[in-house]
Structures are given as structure tokens and as C-alpha cells.
């Protein structure tokens with residue numbers, strides 16, 4: 001029986017990078033946090049770099065080291081760093097780190113042993129990370145002190161767009177102004193040159209005013225435009241085998257709680273993935289593709305399996321069901337799954353569990 005597998009399509013990632021490239025002349029950072037949005041951090045990073053991305057982005061230094069171990073030599077920025085920054089490791093592996101507050105910067109300076117490349121992160125209107133404007137002065141004072149002691153080099157100025165899922169330049173204006181203000185404050189404080197970066201996927205695709213020197217693109221690499229305005233190519237295909245199939249009579253109760261009862265004589269089959277693999281249990285209207293046709297999931301999603309009603313078609317055990325894939329065929333897209341589960345496509349792809357095999361095409 002072929003095992004449930006998520007295939008990552010490198011040509012889709014290349015097409016998505018090309019789409020971003022067409023929208024900006026700034027450099028492109030490939031953001032591969034959360035294992036490359038579930039598609040494999042190294043796989044996505046390599047494909048994005050081959051297609052023209054010149055930076056890599058992650059949320060902690062451990063993720064960055066894994067990219068270095070895989071041979072990726074591009075500049076890497078790690079922000080957030082929830083487990084703290086191992087400053088010696090970051091310096092040894094040439095990993096840039098972002099600091100989002102005076103406290104964070106002081107902690108870093110306590111540990112820094114070699115000049116560590118730092119990006120100062122400013123709150124550009126989100127109140128989720130980034131130094132609030134009232135602390136900028138102190139942040140810059142402490143950063144100057146760290147630089148003068150030879151502990152850090154300030155090489156970047158970072159913000160984040162609060163309306164990262166909008167395609168609305170007017171709504172981005174306050175963040176863009178705040179970003180310019182931060183850049184000017186950093187330059188006036190005697191740092192420079194610095195790379196300035198604000199936009200994520202939606203800003204990169206829809207609002208040139210947000211681009212500055214570098215755009216940080218994560219979701220877009222795997223085919224998600226959070227603003228839902230630019231068609232990108234889904235980079236993942238999740239398949240699983242049919243492990244059981246049978247003909248049943250009208251009136252047959254299906255699955256836990258008998259939530260579904262067949263309305264007529266039909267064929268059911270069981271596909272071997274469930275909520276432990278990332279299939280949303282709270283979904284309505286979901287389906288899978290088998291042999292070129294879409295069939296509905298019926299009854300509750302179980303931990304390891306779902307039941308599919310194939311109507312007149314008796315599916316063979318061992319047939320392959322596609323849970324999601326790129327748009328264009330009968331297979332559902334991750335955007336459809338997001339609608340069925342009342343969520344965003346990001347949670348679908350980052351939720352794919354460890355039992356699912358991975359492959360690259």
C-alpha cells in the first residue's frame with residue numbers, strides 16, 4: 001500500500017518566486033519557518049534560491065542552522081527566537097538576528113561574543129513584536145553602545161505590515177510612514193548602510209510602496225496569496241491510499257455518532273488519513289479526488305481515516321486519493337480546505353502531521 005505522502009513541487013515554487021519577481025525589484029527573502037509552511041524548509045529554500053531569492057528567513061536560530069547544514073549559504077535572518085538566541089552559534093553560522101525590544105537587545109549584548117549581525121525591529125502598527133516608538137531612542141542608544149564595544153553590527157531595519165492579508169495600499173500607508181521614520185532614526189543615529197524590510201507576501205504582490213530593500217515571502221512560495229488577489233501555484237499534493245471499499249444500502253449510518261446516513265444505495269471507501277495527519281475535523285463540505293473525480297467526505301473525520309461516498313463508482317482498495325493539490329483538476333485546493341474548515345490555508349499546510357511521508361518532484 002503506498003503510504004500517505006505530501007509531494008512538494010519545486011517548479012511551483014519557482015513559478016511563485018517568478019510571480020513575486022514580476023511585482024518587485026527589491027531582493028526576495030524566502031521565509032521557510034514552520035518547516036517551509038509544511039512543505040520542507042530545505043526543499044522550499046533550495047527551490048526559492050534557485051529561482052532568485054537571495055535571503056532566507058526563519059523564526060529561530062535552530063531552523064537557520066538546519067539550512068546551513070543543508071549547504072545553503074545565503075544570508076539568513078532569524079526573528080522572534082522564542083527560545084532565546086544562542087549568540088555564539090548565530091555568529092558562528094553567520095545567522096542574522098532581529099531584536100524587537102530594548103530588553104531583547106540587552107540580553108543579546110550580555111551573550112554576544114563576536115560581532116553579531118543584528119536587524120532592529122520596530123513596531124509599525126501591529127503591537128505584536130517590534131520596538132514601540134516610545135523606546136526607539138533607548139534602543140538606538142543601547143545598539144550604539146553594543147556596536148562601539150564591537151559586539152554587534154546593525155545591518156537591517158525591520159517592520160511588519162499589520163494588514164498583511166489585504167490588498168489595500170491606502171491601508172498600508174501608516175506602516176510605510178512608520179517604517180521610513182524608523183529607517184531615518186537609525187541612519188541619524190550613525191548606523192548604515194542598512195537593509196530596510198517591511199512587506200510579506202501580500203505587500204510584495206500588491207503594494208510597491210511597502211517593498212523597501214527586501215520583501216519577506218513565505219506563504220506565497222507554496223501558493224498562498226493571503227490577499228487572495230493573485231493566483232499562485234499550489235506547491236503541495238497530499239495523497240493517501242484507499243484502504244477499504246464497500247457497497248452499502250440506503251439508510252446506512254457512517255462513522256462516529258452516525259452523523260451521516262446514506263440517502264440511497266451507494267459505494268463508500270475509507271482513505272487512510274485523519275485529523276492526526278492534519279485533516280481538519282471541524283470541516284463541512286470537504287472532499288477528495290479519486291481517479292479524476294471529486295467525491296464528498298461523509299460522516300465525521302476520524303483520527304486516522306475519512307469515509308468518502310463515491311456514488312456509483314466502486315473504488316479499488318489501493319487506489320490513490322488526492323486530498324489537496326494545485327488548482328485545475330478535480331483535486332481540492334488548500335484554499336477550498338480552508339473554506340471547508342473556516343480557517344486559512346496556512347493552517348492546513350502547517351498542520352500536516354509527522355506520519356505523512358514527504359517527497360520532492
Ligand SMILES: *Cc1c(COP(=O)(O)O)cnc(C)c1O
Nearest residue numbers: 031160200201216217218219220
Ligand atoms: C511569517 C512572516 C513573514 C512571511 O509572511 P507571509 O505572509 O507568509 O509571506 C514575513 N515576516 C514576518 C515577520 C513573519 O513572521
